[in-house]
Amino acid sequence: MRNKRGQFFGLFLVVITVFLCLSVILLYGKQQDNAENSLVSPKVVLEVRDNLEKFEMQEKELIEESLVGIEDEFCSEEFLVSFREKFLEGISVEMKDFIFSDLTLGGVDVLDEHKNEDFFVEVVYPVVEDCDGDYFVFSRAKVGKSIYLKGDDRTKINFPVDFSFEFGRKYLISFINGEFDVEAIE
């Protein structure tokens, strides 16, 4: 009787060993599933940077085009008003779309109802006030963008990133020897 118990004990060891092996393999698989993560891609940031560069190319070109054809004396009040009006009329849909996407002002999201022509007139491109005979500074006020970045697969471990930045620019516009020169200074 005692011998039979010994036989069962030997078989029991085999069974328990197989069971433990399977448990370890299953736990390993489960652990790997839990450790899988989905990281945020920086692609959106790169695209925003590229779109900003395109926007600034268009902006500089529009400034140069807006300066041509104004008959008032350079730096006179009439000249500055005409220039600004021409510039604001020439802002393209692509430029507007870039500014209005994920737009913030002073860190606060701008509501859709405020995203219109007036926003450019009153906020983005303020009135030119200083003009020193040969040159004046045309500014784009600082506005921001805030984008909530998240991983592709939300079922995996992921760390969302709140990406925000502000951008503005100043152009020095001068009139020398009958030619306009536009230079980004800030």
Add this chain to the structure above:
Amino acid sequence: MNSKRGGILGGTVLMFVATIVIVLILAIFVLGSGIVKGIDGASAGLRVLNESDVGLSSVISYMNVYHKLVELRFFVESGMSYDEAKMEVYYEE
């Protein structure tokens, strides 16, 4: 007396065989874990993430279009208007 001795012998043989089987199972487990890690792409016990796991594949695809921006910048700097340069770069193959 004989049956008692046979019982002892049988138990000993069974225990011996069982021990060999356990050792074999453990050896298979140790070697098999290497196979499991190999299948899972683990290196030195760590699973190495590939570029799609860390979101780099989208950046690589981005690099394929980045050169268009460089071309656009080149055309604009060389005096072409933005719209013409855009047509040249993005819409003409």
